[in-house]
Amino acid sequence: DGGITQSPKYLFRKEGQNVTLSCEQNLNHDAMYWYRQDPGQGLRLIYYSQIVNDFQKGDIAEGYSVSREKKESFPLTVTSAQKNPTAFYLCASSIRLVYNEQFFGPGTRLTVL
Amino acid sequence: SQQGEEDPQALSIQEGENATMNCSYKTSINNLQWYRQNSGRGLVHLILIRSNEREKHSGRLRVTLDTSKKSSSLLITASRAADTASYFCATADSWGKFQFGAGTQVVVTP
Numbered sequence: 001d002g003g004i005t006q007s008p009k010y011l012f013r014k015e016g017q018n019v020t021l022s023c024e025q026n027l028n029h030d031a032m033y034w035y036r037q038d039p040g041q042g043l044r045l046i047y048y049s050q051i052v053n054d055f056q057k058g059d060i061a062e063g064y065s066v067s068r069e070k071k072e073s074f075p076l077t078v079t080s081a082q083k084n085p086t087a088f089y090l091c092a093s094s095i096r097l098v099y100n101e102q103f104f105g106p107g108t109r110l111t112v113l
Numbered sequence: 114s115q116q117g118e119e120d121p122q123a124l125s126i127q128e129g130e131n132a133t134m135n136c137s138y139k140t141s142i143n144n145l146q147w148y149r150q151n152s153g154r155g156l157v158h159l160i161l162i163r164s165n166e167r168e169k170h171s172g173r174l175r176v177t178l179d180t181s182k183k184s185s186s187l188l189i190t191a192s193r194a195a196d197t198a199s200y201f202c203a204t205a206d207s208w209g210k211f212q213f214g215a216g217t218q219v220v221v222t223p
Binding site for chain 2: 041104
């Protein structure tokens with residue numbers, strides 16, 4: 001089955017702890033993206049990557065970090081510097097940047113207690 | 114700030130009726146895309162329209178793009194209860210930056 005997976009589906013963490021969200025795709029896509037969605041709102045871009053070992057900040061990168069060591073993997077770390085981390089996090093991929101549709105994972109709901 | 118702004122924020126219609134929602138954006142785009150999201154799930158791509166296209170169809174969906182007005186519309190014809198979802202427009206500029214609007218919540222009642 002080709003697709004994009006995110007794990008875990010639900011994640012609870014204590015305030016002050018870093019947490020890493022997993023995103024894996026087997027679609028052979030070059031570009032990958034991380035978005036944050038708050039209740040009743042649209043998606044805001046955190047980071048994106050158009051190729052292995054390269055990534056760019058989106059609109060709300062502060063308090064987050066990413067890596068892209070493998071084509072199929074784009075993990076997101078929510079650090080303790082992120083002031084309001086409780087949100088729904090969505091990962092997406094596309095064949096290339098810009099010209100193509102994005103395929104989304106099922107999302108991870110992070111709650112910081 | 115979000116590039117795309119959908120209008121209306123919410124829409125309630127009966128099965129069989131058409132649903133129309135609009136998206137306005139601010140800067141130049143390479144393409145505009147529409148996505149659907151069922152509650153608590155990931156987004157599903159519906160249709161992509163490039164900046165040099167004016168209209169596109171896919172099944173019961175019709176999308177228009179007016180680059181002079183920086184706006185797009187999504188029409189769902191003969192709506193079904195299964196069309197109940199949030200619909201988002203997303204713009205892509207030539208440097209690969211995607212921006213999503215806040216979405217239109219559509220409720221279709223049987």
